[in-house]
Amino acid sequence: MRPLSPSDQLFLWLEKRQQPMHVGGLQLFSFPDNAPDDYVAQLASQLREYLRVTPPFNQRLTYKLGQPHWVTDEHLDLEHHFRFEALPTPGRVRELLAFVSAEHSHLMDRERPMWEVHLIEGLQDRQFALYTKVHHSLVDGVSAMRMVTRMLSQDPAENGMPPIWAMPPRERASRDDGGPSLWRSVSHLLGTSGKQLGTIPTVAKELLKTVNQARKDPAYDSIFHAPRSVLNQKITGSRRFAAQSYCLKRIRKVCEAYGTTVNDVVTAMCASALRTYLMNQDALPEKPLVAMVPVSLRRDDSDGGNQVGVILANLHTDEPNAGERLVKIHQGMEEAKDRYRHMSPEEIINYTALTLAPAAFHLLTGMAPNWQTFNVVISNVPGPKETCYWNGAKLEGMYPVSIAMDRLALNMTLTSYKDQVEFGLIGCRRTLPSLQRMLDGLEEGLADLEAAAGL
Amino acid sequence: MRPLSPSDQLFLWLEKRQQPMHVGGLQLFSFPDNAPDDYVAQLASQLREYLRVTPPFNQRLTYKLGQPHWVTDEHLDLEHHFRFEALPTPGRVRELLAFVSAEHSHLMDRERPMWEVHLIEGLQDRQFALYTKVHHSLVDGVSAMRMVTRMLSQDPAENGMPPIWAMPPRERASRDDGGPSLWRSVSHLLGTSGKQLGTIPTVAKELLKTVNQARKDPAYDSIFHAPRSVLNQKITGSRRFAAQSYCLKRIRKVCEAYGTTVNDVVTAMCASALRTYLMNQDALPEKPLVAMVPVSLRRDDSDGGNQVGVILANLHTDEPNAGERLVKIHQGMEEAKDRYRHMSPEEIINYTALTLAPAAFHLLTGMAPNWQTFNVVISNVPGPKETCYWNGAKLEGMYPVSIAMDRLALNMTLTSYKDQVEFGLIGCRRTLPSLQRMLDGLEEGLADLEAAAGL
Numbered sequence: 001m002r003p004l005s006p007s008d009q010l011f012l013w014l015e016k017r018q019q020p021m022h023v024g025g026l027q028l029f030s031f032p033d034n035a036p037d038d039y040v041a042q043l044a045s046q047l048r049e050y051l052r053v054t055p056p057f058n059q060r061l062t063y064k065l066g067q068p069h070w071v072t073d074e075h076l077d078l079e080h081h082f083r084f085e086a087l088p089t090p091g092r093v094r095e096l097l098a099f100v101s102a103e104h105s106h107l108m109d110r111e112r113p114m115w116e117v118h119l120i121e122g123l124q125d126r127q128f129a130l131y132t133k134v135h136h137s138l139v140d141g142v143s144a145m146r147m148v149t150r151m152l153s154q155d156p157a158e159n160g161m162p163p164i165w166a167m168p169p170r171e172r173a174s175r176d177d178g179g180p181s182l183w184r185s186v187s188h189l190l191g192t193s194g195k196q197l198g199t200i201p202t203v204a205k206e207l208l209k210t211v212n213q214a215r216k217d218p219a220y221d222s223i224f225h226a227p228r229s230v231l232n233q234k235i236t237g238s239r240r241f242a243a244q245s246y247c248l249k250r251i252r253k254v255c256e257a258y259g260t261t262v263n264d265v266v267t268a269m270c271a272s273a274l275r276t277y278l279m280n281q282d283a284l285p286e287k288p289l290v291a292m293v294p295v296s297l298r299r300d301d302s303d304g305g306n307q308v309g310v311i312l313a314n315l316h317t318d319e320p321n322a323g324e325r326l327v328k329i330h331q332g333m334e335e336a337k338d339r340y341r342h343m344s345p346e347e348i349i350n351y352t353a354l355t356l357a358p359a360a361f362h363l364l365t366g367m368a369p370n371w372q373t374f375n376v377v378i379s380n381v382p383g384p385k386e387t388c389y390w391n392g393a394k395l396e397g398m399y400p401v402s403i404a405m406d407r408l409a410l411n412m413t414l415t416s417y418k419d420q421v422e423f424g425l426i427g428c429r430r431t432l433p434s435l436q437r438m439l440d441g442l443e444e445g446l447a448d449l450e451a452a453a454g455l
Numbered sequence: 456m457r458p459l460s461p462s463d464q465l466f467l468w469l470e471k472r473q474q475p476m477h478v479g480g481l482q483l484f485s486f487p488d489n490a491p492d493d494y495v496a497q498l499a500s501q502l503r504e505y506l507r508v509t510p511p512f513n514q515r516l517t518y519k520l521g522q523p524h525w526v527t528d529e530h531l532d533l534e535h536h537f538r539f540e541a542l543p544t545p546g547r548v549r550e551l552l553a554f555v556s557a558e559h560s561h562l563m564d565r566e567r568p569m570w571e572v573h574l575i576e577g578l579q580d581r582q583f584a585l586y587t588k589v590h591h592s593l594v595d596g597v598s599a600m601r602m603v604t605r606m607l608s609q610d611p612a613e614n615g616m617p618p619i620w621a622m623p624p625r626e627r628a629s630r631d632d633g634g635p636s637l638w639r640s641v642s643h644l645l646g647t648s649g650k651q652l653g654t655i656p657t658v659a660k661e662l663l664k665t666v667n668q669a670r671k672d673p674a675y676d677s678i679f680h681a682p683r684s685v686l687n688q689k690i691t692g693s694r695r696f697a698a699q700s701y702c703l704k705r706i707r708k709v710c711e712a713y714g715t716t717v718n719d720v721v722t723a724m725c726a727s728a729l730r731t732y733l734m735n736q737d738a739l740p741e742k743p744l745v746a747m748v749p750v751s752l753r754r755d756d757s758d759g760g761n762q763v764g765v766i767l768a769n770l771h772t773d774e775p776n777a778g779e780r781l782v783k784i785h786q787g788m789e790e791a792k793d794r795y796r797h798m799s800p801e802e803i804i805n806y807t808a809l810t811l812a813p814a815a816f817h818l819l820t821g822m823a824p825n826w827q828t829f830n831v832v833i834s835n836v837p838g839p840k841e842t843c844y845w846n847g848a849k850l851e852g853m854y855p856v857s858i859a860m861d862r863l864a865l866n867m868t869l870t871s872y873k874d875q876v877e878f879g880l881i882g883c884r885r886t887l888p889s890l891q892r893m894l895d896g897l898e899e900g901l902a903d904l905e906a907a908a909g910l
Contacts, residue, residue, distance in 0.1 A: 111691035236566035
């Protein structure tokens with residue numbers, strides 16, 4: 001039995017009926033060569049044999065003196081956690097995304113280890129999918145992505161590879177050296193204020209005081225410029241998940257033409273998609289939208305572990321020209337990175353804290369502050385560069401499924417795999433109707449940049 | 456906009472993460488003759504066209520001065536409510552029951568009209584299924600069953616029949632003249648005490664006082680005899696659904712042999728199944744289990760509407776001989792009915808109230824009283840006697856999916872259809888492991904009775 005860390009407790013505490021706090025991943029595989037038609041059903045039978053569940057997947061919540069602890073589940077029922085399912089006719093990606101949308105909307109059973117793996121048959125073209133769902137208090141998004149990658153092999157001939165719940169566990173120490181994430185930042189923020197979750201009203205009051213002081217300070221003026229938008233409303237309990245792969249080569253060519261980074265182009269694609277989506281709803285704010293982009297601030301002199309920072313990326317959604325928009329986004333990102341380069345570690349903490357404070361204040365108190373530092377979260381989680389296989393089945397794509405929250409109704413998370421950039425958009429289905437149209441917006445955004453660059 | 460009745464509010468109020476308060480029904484159909492292989496997919500497309508949703512299926516919750524009201528949902532998203540889904544290979548009833556078990560465990564989105572219809576393809580033998588899920592505050596179990604029946608026709612040639620959400624609505628007055636149910640009884644109990652839900656502590660205190668007085672009264676002694684059992688523990692959030700049809704002719708022959716009613720034999724089958732299940736877990740209480748059986752007490756002199764009563768049926772699970780057990784159950788049921796026959800309306804209210812009081816007390820306060828009046832709910836909802844069709848597809852079976860609650864971890868609901876008795880068992884998956892084995896117990900119970908009668 002071990003107690004949950006304060007940040008892991010936070011995910012339990014923030015969870016509401018309409019705001020589940022689990023993360024997910026969708027992996028798309030093609031059948032191995034010569035696989036029989038009932039390959040996925042056979043795979044399901046094989047996976048049901050992995051009854052020895054390893055940490056953290058055998059850990060369930062329990063309460064001791066009112067404090068949450070992890071304890072080994074002695075009655076683990078694999079049938080509850082591993083589910084074999086099927087898509088309806090005609091088994092396109094559309095049906096797959098509808099499946100994930102529905103499943104990602106459901107809360108998990110807190111009386112059991114909070115994970116589920118759904119093996120999905122019925123896809124067209126001899127493909128199948130795995131949708132993995134883990135509560136953020138058990139495994140964070142970055143670690144989950146790393147586990148999912150560790151499950152795979154670059155050798156198509158390798159066999160007998162266990163599923164994620166039966167892999168030999170890694171040392172716990174490695175848990176925190178993943179990439180940056182919103183949640184690492186938020187828990188860092190709450191951590192630096194030196195308070196436990198028991199004193200949330202105190203933390204919230206402190207946040208409010210700090211923010212009100214900073215708003216008067218011209219040095220922090222740039223932080224408080226996000227407009228109000230439909231993205232920043234209360235959410236409901238049902239989700240829409242949309243996912244697509246985009247060709248890294250095309251993105252790289254745009255980078256070369258404009259002298260920007262891949263991340264800049266990807267951010268510009270998101271900006272385009274948001275602009276078009278909101279314009280079609282007659283809901284584009286006059287002032288440009290601001291994205292919160294978690295970044296890693298590793299320095300040579302750092303004593304191990306990652307310093308996590310956040311960049312407030314002005315998305316220049318008021319700029320009609322796609323090329324101009326990319327150039328401006330690039331300049332803003334460079335300035336932000338530059339600003340970080342000249343900051344002391346204390347200044348970085350202050351800056352990050354102020355950036356997150358309004359969102360954290362809202363999450364902790366449920367009250368909407370009358371300032372907004374960002375409208376949307378765009379995160380980039382690194383993925384494998386080589387072609388991967390799982391028991392001979394080739395991984396065709398992998399898409400992160402993140403968390404939508406009150407006042408942050410959309411989360412755009414992307415990862416990279418081989419020559420692809422993989423987007424996963426998760427949002428509240430009611431606040432953001434037909435959000436799957438943003439996939440077309442991403443593609444159009446890229447095409448506009450290619451056209452503007454004469455590619 | 457209209458306010459929810461106190462009893463409908465009760466279902467919102469009782470709902471917890473691990474105790475969803477929706478009811479469901481599973482209908483199994485066979486394809487019409489000459490239907491193409493993609494019949495179910497075509498049906499799904501047709502059903503998606505029924506965009507005009509009729510009351511109560513277009514009503515969502517809203518709050519006005521803190522009180523829940525129903526209001527028409529102006530942004531109804533049919534894709535959220537009507538879902539086309541598929542079973543994995545090999546598409547047996549087992550996969551169908553696993554599907555319903557998982558779906559019935561999920562809370563519904565309270566920001567939308569609280570109903571879902573799942574059209575399920577992928578069953579063997581040219582069959583398909585409909586699983587309908589409705590929040591108990593929107594439609595009660597008996598009314599839901601009646602709606603589902605009203606959707607059907609006895610004419611295999613009839614076509615263009617709308618789905619349940621698009622049927623012309625019936626007069627609201629008809630809502631309360633259905634069969635008896637646990638919930639009608641509980642809300643009646645709360646209603647007779649003349650209190651609103653706002654004063655739950657008062658109601659609970661009154662309940663407790665009444666019960667403590669009655670326990671000293673020899674006239675009510677018979678009420679307080681249920682033993683403690685594993686059926687009466689706290690539940691978790693995941694469900695197991697098990698369902699099966701049993702031949703009414705076989706049951707009728709046993710009735711004739713023993714001179715009992717169909718209901719007696721069905722109750723005896725439940726008793727057998729519970730006895731075997733608990734014995735296998737080494738958890739059969741020494742004292743016999745007691746079932747709460749809601750009954751209709753229609754009298755000639757009644758001024759319309761049904762008086763609902765409850766019978767506490769001693770299941771004689773301590774009796775090893777199946778025939779003896781049936782005879783004793785029959786005698787007990789007759790005595791209970793006889794007792795009602797000699798009661799004044801006031802006495803009936805008193806008796807019913809006392810029977811339900813410990814369960815209601817627990818539901819209202821979350822505290823476990825140290826007496827138990829019954830261990831399990833066995834309800835019988837009347838169903839259609841003739842073969843039914845839906846747009847030419849023949850209804851093969853229909854199974855009620857009810858509610859499991861804290862301290863009532865199992866609910867056995869049955870209905871009749873043609874020459875079948877249809878059992879639907881819903882229970883907490885953790886409290887009652889492998890509860891699907893009770894289906895074999897029901898069959899064995901019937902076979903034992905046949906053997907004992909020399910049939």
